[in-house]
Amino acid sequence: MTATGSLAKTGRDGWEALLELGFEQRPSRTVLAHRRRRGPLAVQRTFHPEGDTCHLYLLHPPGGVAGGDRLSISVASQPGTSALVTTPGATKFYNSIGPGAVQTHSFRLHGGCLEWLPQENIFFPDAVVDLHTQIELEGDANYIGWEINCLGRPVIGERFGAGRLSFSTALRRDARPLLLERLAVDGGSLSGKATLRNRPVVASLIATGADSAALDRARGVLASHAETTGASLVDEVLVCRYLGDSTEQARKLFVAIWQAIRPMLIGKEAVLPRIWAT
Numbered sequence: 001m002t003a004t005g006s007l008a009k010t011g012r013d014g015w016e017a018l019l020e021l022g023f024e025q026r027p028s029r030t031v032l033a034h035r036r037r038r039g040p041l042a043v044q045r046t047f048h049p050e051g052d053t054c055h056l057y058l059l060h061p062p063g064g065v066a067g068g069d070r071l072s073i074s075v076a077s078q079p080g081t082s083a084l085v086t087t088p089g090a091t092k093f094y095n096s097i098g099p100g101a102v103q104t105h106s107f108r109l110h111g112g113c114l115e116w117l118p119q120e121n122i123f124f125p126d127a128v129v130d131l132h133t134q135i136e137l138e139g140d141a142n143y144i145g146w147e148i149n150c151l152g153r154p155v156i157g158e159r160f161g162a163g164r165l166s167f168s169t170a171l172r173r174d175a176r177p178l179l180l181e182r183l184a185v186d187g188g189s190l191s192g193k194a195t196l197r198n199r200p201v202v203a204s205l206i207a208t209g210a211d212s213a214a215l216d217r218a219r220g221v222l223a224s225h226a227e228t229t230g231a232s233l234v235d236e237v238l239v240c241r242y243l244g245d246s247t248e249q250a251r252k253l254f255v256a257i258w259q260a261i262r263p264m265l266i267g268k269e270a271v272l273p274r275i276w277a278t
Helices: 212-225 247-266
Strands: 015-025 030-038 054-059 070-077 082-086 091-093 101-109 113-116 121-123 128-137 142-153 164-173 176-186 201-207 229-234 237-244
Touching (some): 030 054, 070 082, 070 113, 101 113, 101 142, 164 201, 212 229, 212 247
Parallel strands (some): 054 082, 070 101, 128 164
Antiparallel strands (some): 015 030, 142 201, 164 176
């Protein structure tokens, strides 16, 4: 296991941060066998509240992400592993006066299951951000993950109003595309029926290895929120959507879905990370 902590300027008036994590299966549990970091990204010590599954808390840059920052988070897992990664709080993306910020997630699963369950992203007005996620599955590897994005701070009446956001997700199994999607957000055009309908919170949950029974459970959770949610199943990929006004509501719904489908997909009851209770 290696770790380096020096801060690196990008030359674009921002920080360049790198975090690489590698999970391996040992006789009794999954362990964090590899860690390499550069810049203001780090992890706390691992926890095993459910025995074999490794819970890990990812620490984002203090104060949030500013224009010009480049953050790269990579996770690799070996066969038989079970890992859950979350964050202790929301990630804030501040306004960009000059260059925008870029955050990339690269997950390469050679086996086992990765659960990527961060808390929400908050995008301040005038933020310019590219947020990209790539998930590469091999063999019978599985993934459960969500992304909750809040445009502006609706709890204080602040709207996104300006700025540019680009989101992309690419999910593949054995190099075969399962889900490819992009969303471009321009702060000046959020009210169209084909875009975000002036709703500040847009969120997605993705789970692989799913079937119609998992879809039914997800839809059961969402049944009382039909105006702001939806769920679909294409091949093995369950996708749940939220488009509404509350990050708290989105997170509660996604946690309930995760609790409902986790036993079906990975054979384990859901154990909430302790950090969520603080």
